[in-house]
Amino acid sequence: MMEEESNQIIFILFSGAFLAALMATFVVSMVILHRQRQVQNKQKMDQIKAEYEKTILNIENEIQQDTLKHIGRELHDNIGQLLSLSKLYLASSKPEKQSEGKQLINQIISEVRGLSKTLNLDWVESISLEEFISQQLDKIKSTGFCEVELQKEGENWALDKDQKLVLIRVIQECLNNAIKHASPSFIRISMTEQDGKRKIQIMDDGKGFDTSLSSQGSGMTNLRKRMETIGGHFEINSSPGQGTDIILSLPI
Amino acid sequence: MIEKFLARIEDNYYFHMVAICGLLSLLFFLLLDQEKRRSHYILVPFLLVMLVNFYEILATFMVVNKPINEKFHRLLTDEPFLGWNAWVYNIFYYQVSKLGLLLLIGINLKKALSKRIVWVLGIVFLLYCIYSYFSKTYPIHGIQQPILYFLSNTILIIASGLFFMDLITEEYYIEINPLTYLPFWYITIIMFHSVIVFMADVAVEYLTFENTRVYYMFNLVSRVLYVILLGVFTYLMFIGKNFISRTA
Known part of the structure; x- marks a missing residue:
């Protein structure tokens, strides 16, 4: 009778230990799965961040390219013309033409200042x-x-x-x-x-x-x-x- | 009467541990600011610690004070009074505290569907408790309540499972380290407790009368896990937040 009871207790102890081990495995698995999810999420976030930075960089480049084109056009069509005109005026012997030439130089300075501001973002x-x-x-x-x-x-x-x-x-x-x-x-x-x-x-x-x-x-x-x-x-x-x-x- | 009560609890270490947790929880809870005291994450564990203290004292008192026990017994049932205090545990441990634990798991769930499932489980359990009392299929003063024991443990195991599902699927938990998150620990202990005592609870009548050594062994395991659970709740009152780390 005593032996039968001991066997029962040993069986229950083993069952309890097995159950506890099963539960522990379950909880540890949950923690591991959670950690894996954290790692995956971090990788995803890094990827999104990299894509974001790449997009912003591309946009900055595109805007700078546009700005350079715009400056090129301005130098050729506007400032270049103004410089040629002021050269002519300044070379003139007439004082009023020289005065106009000086005004044009001032205009050129202000145009160049305006353009230089657009060079960076x-x-x-x-x-x-x-x-x-x-x-x-x-x-x-x-x-x-x-x-x-x-x-x-x-x-x-x-x-x-x-x-x-x-x-x-x-x-x-x-x-x-x-x-x-x-x-x-x-x-x-x-x-x-x-x-x-x-x-x-x-x-x-x-x-x-x-x-x-x-x-x-x-x-x-x-x-x-x-x-x-x-x-x-x-x-x-x-x-x-x-x-x-x-x-x-x-x-x- | 008080001497009898003290003599009864003198070598009951489980009772001592529960009382220590109760006193510490009460002290830490009172030291918390109003906002934290009103937080569900603090209030529900605190009420659970108080509930355990209440029913343990009541159960012991019912053993040493038979006339009062008999009065309560007469209120609850017409069955002959045998001097048992099982009704205290049947009502407060197997019904009220299990619903409290279910509520605690429920407030820690993030997914709307999981919350709904927990609500349904709670309502089904509550309805069964009311039905079982009025139908008198299993008298509330007896220890033969297999369906109640089965249901109480099952709802907690399912709710714990839902929490772990949330843990690995919900956005909220992505940045959280579960090892420093107190709800993770107390829900793990609730799940361990429910799984380990599941069979013992369902077969409690057989074990009590036929195999007392096994009954005491399971009782010991259950009590150890419950003390750990109360210890975690007390620690929660102490730090006043769900996270162990300082930065959280």
Whole structure:
């Protein structure tokens, strides 16, 4: 009887030990799985960070390339012309021409100062997004290409440099696409805040295009990805003959 | 009466440990600021420690004071009074404290579905408790409550499993080191306790009368795990937060 009871106790002890070991294994497995998930998450975060930095770097390069092109054009078309003219005036024996030449030199100095400021990207920090859009639309209007309109609600948006860089580049790209491919007679940009989001709507009454065609969509995919790197969203609605409506949204 | 009570608990080390945890928890809880005292993560463990103290004192008191025990017995049932205090454990340990532990696991769950499952488990268990009392299938004053014991342990095992599922799937836990997260430890102990005493609880009547050595062995394991659980709760009152590290 005693032996039977001892056997029962030993059996229960073993069962208990087995159960405890099973439980311990379960808990340790959970901790290991959790750690693996942490490692995977860290790798994913590193990858996202690297992609983000790469996108920002690309955008900075693109803006600098554009700036260099712009400076090249300015040097050739504007400053070069002004220098030639001032050379002529200064070489003249007439005092009034020499005086005009000196005024031109002052104008050149101020033009060069203005250009030198655009060489680095510090201007991005000093300018508001609204000012930038306004400048871009004024440039388009000054060429007589089409009519433009800027609608803005509320105060200036407080954006960090990276967000502003991406938005500037995406807006530039959207406007370039409209000018190059859509031949619109009117472009309107509206900046609104609603439902905890900031929205920039770029609308034109140009030719429009079929957004389902992959050849047309690759540039849009790039813009969409760029918006996603800053936590934003890119939406495009267009069809042939119906113009294009682009909405860029960013959480506040 | 007090002498009898003290004599009863004199060599009951489990009772001493529970009382120490209770006193320390009360002290640490009172030292916490109002905001922390109102936090579910602190308040529920504190109430559980107090509950264990309450029913342990009550159970011992019911053994030394038979007339009062009989009065309570008469309130609960018409069955003949045998002098047992099993009703105290059946109500406060197997029903109220298990629901409290389920609530504690529930507040630590992040997934809406997991929370809903825990709610359903709690409601089913509560309904069974009410049904079993009024149906008198298993009298509340007896130790033969296999379904109640089965259900109480099962809901805690399922809820603990849901917590571990949350731990490996939810965003909230990605940055957390589980080894420094106190809910991880107390839910692990709750799960260990429920799994290990599962069979012993269901077969408690057989073990009590047929194999007392095994009954005492399981009782000891259960008490050791419960003291560890109360110790973790007391430590939680002491640090006043779920994380062991200073920075968290």
